Amino acid sequence: MREILKGISRRDFIKHSASMAALLGLSELYVPQIAAALENAAKKPAVLWLNGSGCTGCTVSLINSEHPTPAEIVLGILSIRYMETVMAASGHVAEKQFEDTVHEGGYVFVMEGAIPTAENGAYCMIGGKSVMEIAKEAAANSVYNVAVGSCACYGGIPAGDPNPTGCKGLKDVVGGTVVNIPGCPAHPDWMVGTITHILLFGEVPELDEHGRPKMFFGKVIHENCQRRTGYELGHWVKNFGEEETEMDYCMGGKGCRGPVTHADCPSRLWNSGTNYCIAASAPCAGCVEPDFPDFKDADGKIISLYAPIPEVAKYKEALEAEVEHKEGMGAGTAAALGAVVGAAAGVAGGYAISGKTKSEEKEGEK
Amino acid sequence: MGERITVDPVTRIEGHLAIEVEVENGVVKDAWSKGTLFRGIELILQGRDPRDAAIITQRICGVCPAEHMLASVQNLDSAFGAEVPNNGRIIRNLVAGANFVQSAILHFYHLAALDYLDIMAVANYAGNDEYLLEVKRKIVGLVQAGDTAPLTPRYEPDEFCVSDPNIVTAAVGHYLQGLETRKRTQEMLAIFGGKMPHHATYVPGGVTVQVTADRISRFKGYLDEITEWVRRIYLNDVLTLGTGPLKPLHDLKVGFGTGNFISYGMFDLGESGDYNNRYLRSGHIAGGELKHIPFDPEKIRENVKYSKYTDECTDRHPSEGKTILDINKEGAYSFIKAPRYDGRSSEAGALARMLVTTAEGKDPGVTLADGSKKTLAQIITPIGVHPSAVARHAARAYECLLVCEGMQQWLLELKPGELVCNDIAVPKSGKGAGLVEAHRGALGHWIEIEDGKIKNYQCVPGTIWNANPRDDNEVRGPIEEALVGTPVPDPHNPINLVRVVRSFDP
Numbered sequence: 052m053r054e055i056l057k058g059i060s061r062r063d064f065i066k067h068s069a070s071m072a073a074l075l076g077l078s079e080l081y082v083p084q085i086a087a088a089l090e091n092a093a094k095k096p097a098v099l100w101l102n103g104s105g106c107t108g109c110t111v112s113l114i115n116s117e118h119p120t121p122a123e124i125v126l127g128i129l130s131i132r133y134m135e136t137v138m139a140a141s142g143h144v145a146e147k148q149f150e151d152t153v154h155e156g157g158y159v160f161v162m163e164g165a166i167p168t169a170e171n172g173a174y175c176m177i178g179g180k181s182v183m184e185i186a187k188e189a190a191a192n193s194v195y196n197v198a199v200g201s202c203a204c205y206g207g208i209p210a211g212d213p214n215p216t217g218c219k220g221l222k223d224v225v226g227g228t229v230v231n232i233p234g235c236p237a238h239p240d241w242m243v244g245t246i247t248h249i250l251l252f253g254e255v256p257e258l259d260e261h262g263r264p265k266m267f268f269g270k271v272i273h274e275n276c277q278r279r280t281g282y283e284l285g286h287w288v289k290n291f292g293e294e295e296t297e298m299d300y301c302m303g304g305k306g307c308r309g310p311v312t313h314a315d316c317p318s319r320l321w322n323s324g325t326n327y328c329i330a331a332s333a334p335c336a337g338c339v340e341p342d343f344p345d346f347k348d349a350d351g352k353i354i355s356l357y358a359p360i361p362e363v364a365k366y367k368e369a370l371e372a373e374v375e376h377k378e379g380m381g382a383g384t385a386a387a388l389g390a391v392v393g394a395a396a397g398v399a400g401g402y403a404i405s406g407k408t409k410s411e412e413k414e415g416e417k
Numbered sequence: 418m419g420e421r422i423t424v425d426p427v428t429r430i431e432g433h434l435a436i437e438v439e440v441e442n443g444v445v446k447d448a449w450s451k452g453t454l455f456r457g458i459e460l461i462l463q464g465r466d467p468r469d470a471a472i473i474t475q476r477i478c479g480v481c482p483a484e485h486m487l488a489s490v491q492n493l494d495s496a497f498g499a500e501v502p503n504n505g506r507i508i509r510n511l512v513a514g515a516n517f518v519q520s521a522i523l524h525f526y527h528l529a530a531l532d533y534l535d536i537m538a539v540a541n542y543a544g545n546d547e548y549l550l551e552v553k554r555k556i557v558g559l560v561q562a563g564d565t566a567p568l569t570p571r572y573e574p575d576e577f578c579v580s581d582p583n584i585v586t587a588a589v590g591h592y593l594q595g596l597e598t599r600k601r602t603q604e605m606l607a608i609f610g611g612k613m614p615h616h617a618t619y620v621p622g623g624v625t626v627q628v629t630a631d632r633i634s635r636f637k638g639y640l641d642e643i644t645e646w647v648r649r650i651y652l653n654d655v656l657t658l659g660t661g662p663l664k665p666l667h668d669l670k671v672g673f674g675t676g677n678f679i680s681y682g683m684f685d686l687g688e689s690g691d692y693n694n695r696y697l698r699s700g701h702i703a704g705g706e707l708k709h710i711p712f713d714p715e716k717i718r719e720n721v722k723y724s725k726y727t728d729e730c731t732d733r734h735p736s737e738g739k740t741i742l743d744i745n746k747e748g749a750y751s752f753i754k755a756p757r758y759d760g761r762s763s764e765a766g767a768l769a770r771m772l773v774t775t776a777e778g779k780d781p782g783v784t785l786a787d788g789s790k791k792t793l794a795q796i797i798t799p800i801g802v803h804p805s806a807v808a809r810h811a812a813r814a815y816e817c818l819l820v821c822e823g824m825q826q827w828l829l830e831l832k833p834g835e836l837v838c839n840d841i842a843v844p845k846s847g848k849g850a851g852l853v854e855a856h857r858g859a860l861g862h863w864i865e866i867e868d869g870k871i872k873n874y875q876c877v878p879g880t881i882w883n884a885n886p887r888d889d890n891e892v893r894g895p896i897e898e899a900l901v902g903t904p905v906p907d908p909h910n911p912i913n914l915v916r917v918v919r920s921f922d923p
Contacts (some may be wrong), residue, residue, distance in 0.1 A: 094562070094564065095562075095564055097566075102744070102846070104454060104456050105479070106431070106476050106477060106478050106479035106480075106482070106614075107431045107432070107478070107479040107480060107482075108476070108479025108482065108614040108615060109479070110479070111479050111480060111523075111614050112479075112614055114527075114596060114599070114600065115600050115603050115613070117600075120596070121595050121596045121597075121600065122593045122597075125567065125596075126555060126559065130564050130566050131567040132566050132567070133564055134567060135426055135428040135429070135430075136429060136430075136431075136528075137429070137527075137567050138428055138429070138566070138567040139531045139536075139567060139568050139569060139570070139571035139572075140428065140569075140570050140571050140572070140913070141426065141427055141428045141429075141572065141915050142423065142424035142425060142426070142427070142572075142915075143909075144570050144571065144572060145424075145426055145428055146426075147570070148570055167455075170744060173744055174455045174456070174457075174744075174752075175433060175453065175454045175455075176433070176453040176454075177425065177426045177433060177453070178425045178426060178435075179425065190451060207476075208458070208473060208476045209456040209457070209458075209460070209461070209857075210457075210458070211461040211473065212461065213459045213461070214461075214463065215456075215457030215742075216455060216456060216457055218456075235476060235615055236479060236615060238612050250546075254487075255776065265635075267560075277864075282419055285689070290838075290840035291620050291622070291623070291624075291625045291838045291840040292502075292505075292622070292623055292624075292625070292836060292837045292838025292839065292840055293840075294627070296625060297627045297629075316612075321607055321611070321612035321613070322600075322604040322607035322613055322623065323600070323604050324614060325604045325607040325608060326607045326608060326610075326611050327611055327612055328611040328612055328617035329628045330611065331595065331607075331609070331610065331611030331612075331617060331618050331625060332618070332625040332626050332742055333611050333617035333618045333620075333625045334617075336617070344469070344472070344473060353465070355466030355468060355469055356466075356469045356472050357466065357468050357469070358466070386583065407856050413885070
């Protein structure tokens, strides 16, 4: 990395290190350490990025990165050896580049998109080989394996019931340690921040039970939701387009998955801090969760993405019954009741969610 | 029998595509386009709540999710009988319009430009423009560090590549600026979309997000800046290259195609979903004759003789379409079905939209950087009006400015405080169609609802129109046809093949 830093002024360099520190949620005290780590890196870290059964949305999201900029990522920070959406090479030139990169080793392997496993992988082929086979080759000689987007992490949309092509996430295909950065798509900060953490500290960040870095996926959306008051008070959005949607009314009745979705969207926001789903009066679809898009009701049946999740349905029902009761008695406010009813329904704090990935559950069913 | 050349993977596209051609005496005699990915979204949708289709189908494409979600909600609007209020219609236009601009910039600078520029010519830049010298330092720095990935390896530049250091360095500078401008289009979109890719605000009956004065003014701030960049840089670059260094490629008619074009029209101006009242027009052009034929959705059929689906899936209108796999079917070489309009293999995309709009006499014209107002016909007549790979880039750049100028008007038609959505319940049964344009071409979604659930859902996206295999009558798909006649002097360096394929923005 020293070579490419020659053209950069000391001031820019410290600024860059500072933005890295901010991205990783580290104190400014770490800036000198980050600067030293960047300077000591002999050359740019190599990346092999493979696209499987997906939509390329995570690549598009990556180049929405604000700090560092997409130009810095593609030409400055990383040595992108293989990434079909970006690389100059096609055909046999691209195939050879893949082989050379794997042969040389020492790269971070990034998987985007799910891996179809039915029919021996015939549903996604590159250069006459299945992506299943290619992913195994790439993972065998990499230093770290990273899955970006919910498809690569847990199967995502193409693994939606009945999973017609047998799609799986990377970990279920190659095993070992895989850092999962889910989302549909993954947020650029989550991708850049995780990869930077790995490269700077030489280890994967602390992960949760679903393989996600806790620094980005440690809290549920609900904890910092701007509509939390509406939830507590029992103010529910009934129809899209109502004026109440613009206020702090809760969208739990319209299918919001905020209470069971682990991500920092409410504080990080999307597209350089412009907005996020709930602030645009759209319910959270729970796109970072292993269950996405197949959230289930209490009986294990798939529910609509616009239907309340069981936890919210139960709370809403209990709250409404309680309010009716109290109004009958002519005393108390719904506000005071929120916490009590919430605790009674077992939903006041965090939410326990299934510890299994989608494909594990399906294995279990067989 | 000529020599067979395979390009697999075709990179810098969305999805997975392989191309095979037969070359004789340095020219392509025959071509096969092979879609090598199948996800089965249509199968995943069966039995689900119809509203979920909008969230799931937008994930078909991460580059054009706004348009997929638009096709899906218009499909649901028609099946539910939902009337979309004006504010809802306009916000839908603004979100999809922002994504059109995003997609155009991404395609020209970041996906296609490397096919036309010898990027290493930057090292020979001898001018003294401060910004361009910085661009030069960046590229030379990579060369000195011995690591020029992902700019190399590559197919080697040929005689059509632009190698003038001044032009190439300026273009690389615009490649870098383009990365930033494209990103701004997504930020602009997120004001009314929540986030991007895969925005969240389209629902049957309208949109979730309210119209407020601050959202309008923020959107306008972005739009003014982006419009100027498209006008002064993007369109200017494409016209400079197209009338100069790339004119020989256009004159040779490299990437000519079938001469048939299809557009469903885009950006509703009156009633939502009315494909006869749109800013970019709907229609058909047959046999290369620039005559507007009104669009009739009943004339769409999908063939599967060479696609990996059972015979009962063939020759069906998408509203009655079937998706039953037969991956070992003899002769089948693609997961892509072969749609035909009125029996014709028809190209979709910006060139199709602009030719249809021009043929109908409805091109409003754009204001160029020099202040003059011109239509596409006025601009391209001097360089020769015929389809080609270069013409596709020109149509895309022109249309991009046209859409920016359209958005400027629509934004001011929004009414803060007025209704954005008529949220109505899912019906027990019904049928619907959503016919719009994705940036890469005509995009249709069809639904049949039974017992309040999806019974059948079929999608025919733009790249399905372009990258399809032969139909039941052995007629090639548009990309296959466009490849025939392409010069490939060196079979180990088939750079013209990827130029032609990428010009369709698959």
